[in-house]
Amino acid sequence: GGLRYSKTWLENASSPSAAAKAIKAAGYATDKNYASKLINHITSYNLTKYDPVYSGTNYTAKVAKSGATYLYPTDHSVSPKKSYVTAGQTVTVTKTYTYYNGKKRMYLKGLGWINGEDLNTGSSQAPSAHTSATVSGQMKILMHSAAIYTSTGAKSSAKSVKAGKSMMTYGLVTINGAKYYRVNSASADQFIKASNFDGSPRKLKHNAYLYNSKGKRVGKSKWLKGSSHTVYGGSVKIKHKQYYIVGLNQYVKKGNF
Known part of the structure; x- marks a missing residue:
């Protein structure tokens, strides 16, 4: 099934965590904690920095070279073709994904996705970064x-x-x-x-166990004194004790930092 993992695709997954859960739902991983482990990996190694940056800025551009447009912004070798554009044609760009390697994919209104290098987006057409029309987010x-x-x-x-x-x-x-x-x-x-x-990195002053949002210990493993971990936001109170959040539903006692 080519579509078995379609929920993990960029255009179908609202976030890394949604994609991780979709992989799990598609039956990829037998470990029932697979999705949460993957999400923790994504957050602890800051892998979201490799995510494409999305922009919803609209502008017109001219097609630089004739070719197909595609149904998805994914690698065009795996995406079905949707339409066709001709060099010199004026098109309206409504969505742009900029990947960490600098490559861009643009959505052309009514036509489908195209590679950035196939468009002429000279300074004459693309709006400046200072206009209120520019909305790029991560x-x-x-x-x-x-x-x-x-x-x-x-x-x-x-x-x-x-x-x-x-x-x-x-x-x-x-x-x-x-x-x-x-x-x-x-x-x-x-x-x-x-x-x-x-979050911000903090070093443990003591060995520490992980707890869930109910204040119950999770697993037997402990994080070692001197190791550095990302702590998110301020401390929170669970059953009269103060904890720091170190992951989704993962807490460490504040006194250990």
């Missing part, structure tokens, strides 16, 4: 439940977001000395503290 997993703030650093009336949610983030800003991501492309005034997404 998908991140929120690791720690978080309040939404305004651009002045005040708590917004919007309701808090729970940990585990995949969100598009739009650029890092500093407000009152703390780093935030803008989280709503439409409203410039919604920000979440960056440490809830990216």
Whole structure:
């Protein structure tokens, strides 16, 4: 089945965690914790930095060379063809994925996906980065439940977001000395503290066990004193004890850091 893993494809998976769960659902892995282990790997090694950056900016461009357009933004050797464009034709770009190696795939309105090098996107057509039309974002997993703030650093009336949610983030800003991501492309005034997404490395002062959100110990393995781990956001209280979040549903006692 060529489509067995279709839920993991870029255009069908809202986030790395959705793709990991889809692999599991497709029956790839026998380990029932496969999805959560994969998600932890993605977050602890910051593998999301290899994710394509999505932009929803619309502009017109001219086709540089004639050829097919494709149904998906994936590798064109595995994607069915959708349509055809001719050199010199004017097209409207509505979506762009920029990959970590600099390559781009663009979606042409009504036509399908094309490789960036097949388009002329000279400075005359592409909008400048400063126009309000530019909306490029990066998908991140929120690791720690978080309040939404305004651009002045005040708590917004919007309701808090729970940990585990995949969100598009739009650029890092500093407000009152703390780093935030803008989280709503439409409203410039919604920000979440960056440490809830990216975390910061801390060294263990003592050997430490992992706990779940109920304060129950997970497994027998322990993290060793002196090892460094990513800690997300501020400490949280579980059954009168303070813990740091170190992964999705993974906690370490605050006193160990």
